[in-house]
Amino acid sequence: MQITSDTIKKKYNYIIVGAGIVGMTVLSELLKIGKKDILIVESGTMLSSQPYPSDKKVYSKKYIIKQNSQFSGVGGGSNVWGSLNAIFEKELVDKYYNSKNFPLKYSQYLKYIKKTKNYGFPDISEFQHNQTDEDVLKVKKFVQVTPNIRFFNFSSVLENENVDFIQNCYAEKIIKTESNKKLAFTVKNDFHEIYGEKIILCANTIENYKLLRKSSININHKILGEGFMNHPKGVVGSLKNNKKFKKYISKSLKNRITYLGIQQKDSSYNHYLNINKGFKIPIIYYVSQRLLGSLESYKGILPFSINLFMKKYVILILYYLIRIFEKIIDRINYDHVYLELYNEVKFNRNNKITYHKENNKVYVNYELGDGELNAAKDLINMFENKFNCKIKFKPKSKKTLKKLTSLDASHHMGGVKCGYFKENSVIDLDLSVHGEKDIFICGGAIFPFSGVANPTMSYVALAIWLVENKLK
Ligand SMILES: Cc1cc2nc3c(=O)[nH]c(=O)nc-3n(C[C@H](O)[C@H](O)[C@H](O)COP(=O)(O)OP(=O)(O)OC[C@H]3O[C@@H](n4cnc5c(N)ncnc54)[C@H](O)[C@@H]3O)c2cc1C
Known part of the structure; x- marks a missing residue:
C-alpha cells in the first residue's frame, strides 16, 4: 500500500x-x-x-x-x-x-x-514469418502491440x-x-x-x-x-516503389502492426533496413529530427530570457517550414518508398557512461565505430544489388552515413x-x-x-x- x-x-x-x-x-x-x-x-x-x-x-x-x-x-x-x-x-x-x-x-x-505474454506482450509465434530463405538477405520480424502496453x-x-x-x-x-x-x-x-x-x-x-x-x-x-549501447538509426535514401517490397512494408491487423526488417545474411552485424511508404531526403529528415529534438529540450522550461524565447521560435518556424517542404516532396513522389537504417552497436569498452561528482550528472559517450559503419555500407549495397535498384540520396561517405544514422532510439x-x-x-x-x-x-x-x-x-x-x- x-x-x-x-x-x-x-x-x-x-x-x-x-x-x-x-x-x-x-x-x-x-x-x-x-x-x-x-x-x-x-x-x-x-x-x-x-x-x-x-x-x-x-x-x-x-x-x-x-x-x-x-x-x-x-x-x-x-x-x-x-x-x-x-x-x-x-x-x-x-x-x-x-x-x-x-x-x-x-x-x-x-x-x-x-x-511475458502475461504482461500483454505478443505470443512468441507472432515473431515467426514465412519468408523463404534468400541467397544474400534474411529478415527479422517486428511486432507492435496496439493500443500500447x-x-x-x-x-x-x-x-x-x-x-x-x-x-x-x-x-x-x-x-x-x-x-x-x-x-x-x-x-x-x-x-x-x-x-x-x-x-x-x-x-x-x-x-x-x-x-x-x-x-x-x-x-x-x-x-x-x-x-554503453544504443540503437542509432536514420533515413538513408528513397527509391521507386516496387511490388517486391510489399511483403516488407508494415501491415496493421487487429491490435498488431508488423513489419519485416531486411538484414544481410552473412554479416556479423544485425543492422536492418526498414522499407516505409513515402519519400524522404536523408539530410532534410536528419535536420528536421534534430530540430524536433531541440524543441523537446525546451519542454517545461520557461523562456526566461528574450534570447531563449527568440531561439525557441526560430527553431519552431524552421521545423515547420521543413515539415511543409517534406510533405510537398512526399506528395510529388507518391510512388516512392524510403529506407531507414537501424544500426546494431556492439559492446565496445570505449563507449561509456560516466558520473561527474562535481555536478552530480551522468554523461554518455558513444558512437558508431568503423566495423558498424562498414557493415551498414555493405547492407545498403547488398540491398541495391539484390533488388537491382538505385537508392536516391544514398550517403556517399562513411562520415555522412555516420551522421545520418546517429538519431537516438532510446534503448x-x-x-x-x-x-x-x-x-x-x-x-x-x-x-x-x-x-x-x-x-x-x-x-x-x-x-x-x-x-x-x-x-x-x-x-x-x-x-x-x-x-x-x-x-x-
Ligand atoms: C520514446 C520512447 C519509445 C520507446 N519505444 C520502445 C519500444 O517501442 N519498444 C521497446 O522495447 N522499448 C522502447 N523504449 C524503451 C523502453 O521504454 C525501455 O526499455 C524501458 O522503459 C525500460 O524499462 P525499465 O523498467 O528498465 O526502466 P523505466 O521504464 O525507465 O523505469 C525506471 C523507473 O525507475 C524510476 N527511477 C529511476 N531512478 C530512480 C531512483 N534513483 N530512485 C527511485 N526511482 C528511480 C524512474 O522514475 C522510472 O519510473 C522506448 C523508450 C522511449 C523513451
Whole structure:
C-alpha cells in the first residue's frame, strides 16, 4: 500500500528501486510466489505530473540522446513508448551465454519470453514469418502491440498488503554496514536510510549505473560504465516503389502492426533496413529530427530570457517550414518508398557512461565505430544489388552515413557488465554484484549485447527469470 516516509519500517526483506516496467514485473512476480515485506520506491509519482525532472536528463558527448528518454513515474517508459517488440537472435544470446557473459541460453531465454505474454506482450509465434530463405538477405520480424502496453495498468500490485510503496522517493545510494545493506534515499529533501535483505535495482540503465557508482559497496569501478549501447538509426535514401517490397512494408491487423526488417545474411552485424511508404531526403529528415529534438529540450522550461524565447521560435518556424517542404516532396513522389537504417552497436569498452561528482550528472559517450559503419555500407549495397535498384540520396561517405544514422532510439543498454569472471565484469551471472550477493541489478544495463531488437520484452523476461530462479 502507499505509505509515507513517516510510516516506513526500518527493515524490509526486499527493496525494489524504480516502479517502471522492470520494477513492476519484479514486484508482481515476487507477490506471485508469496513473498512478503517488500518496499518499492519510485522517484516519480502515480501519474507523474512532472515526467522529466532535470536529474533524469542524459548528457551525451557524441551522439545526441533524447531529452525525454527516461520517463519518471509508475509504469516508467511504458507511459511514452511505442510497444514495438522483437526477440534477440539465437547466435547472439548463445554467444554471450557460452562466453559466460549472459545468464540464459537461447532455449531458456525463449522460455521466459513466452511468459511475458502475461504482461500483454505478443505470443512468441507472432515473431515467426514465412519468408523463404534468400541467397544474400534474411529478415527479422517486428511486432507492435496496439493500443500500447501500459505498465501503469498493473499499479494495483502497489496496493497489496505485503507491499509498501513510496512515490517521490529518490534512491541515492546503497551503504554497506558491517552486517547488512542500507538503501539511502531522499523524500522531499529529507534523507532516510532503510535496511534491505535484498535490494533490486530496477531504475533503468543509466540510473542503475549512477546508483552503483555512488554506492559504498564492493564493486569493480574500473569496468562499471563500460560498454554503453544504443540503437542509432536514420533515413538513408528513397527509391521507386516496387511490388517486391510489399511483403516488407508494415501491415496493421487487429491490435498488431508488423513489419519485416531486411538484414544481410552473412554479416556479423544485425543492422536492418526498414522499407516505409513515402519519400524522404536523408539530410532534410536528419535536420528536421534534430530540430524536433531541440524543441523537446525546451519542454517545461520557461523562456526566461528574450534570447531563449527568440531561439525557441526560430527553431519552431524552421521545423515547420521543413515539415511543409517534406510533405510537398512526399506528395510529388507518391510512388516512392524510403529506407531507414537501424544500426546494431556492439559492446565496445570505449563507449561509456560516466558520473561527474562535481555536478552530480551522468554523461554518455558513444558512437558508431568503423566495423558498424562498414557493415551498414555493405547492407545498403547488398540491398541495391539484390533488388537491382538505385537508392536516391544514398550517403556517399562513411562520415555522412555516420551522421545520418546517429538519431537516438532510446534503448539504453550496457554499462553494468555481466560475467562469471570478477576481473572483467561488474555483476555475476545471478545478476548480483560480484561480492555483494544481496544487491541485484535488472534491466538493460546488464546486457553485453544490444542487437537490433526492441529490448523491453527481453528485460521483462529477464526480470521473471530473476525472481523465479534467484530471488525465491
Ligand atoms: C520514446 C520512447 C519509445 C520507446 N519505444 C520502445 C519500444 O517501442 N519498444 C521497446 O522495447 N522499448 C522502447 N523504449 C524503451 C523502453 O521504454 C525501455 O526499455 C524501458 O522503459 C525500460 O524499462 P525499465 O523498467 O528498465 O526502466 P523505466 O521504464 O525507465 O523505469 C525506471 C523507473 O525507475 C524510476 N527511477 C529511476 N531512478 C530512480 C531512483 N534513483 N530512485 C527511485 N526511482 C528511480 C524512474 O522514475 C522510472 O519510473 C522506448 C523508450 C522511449 C523513451
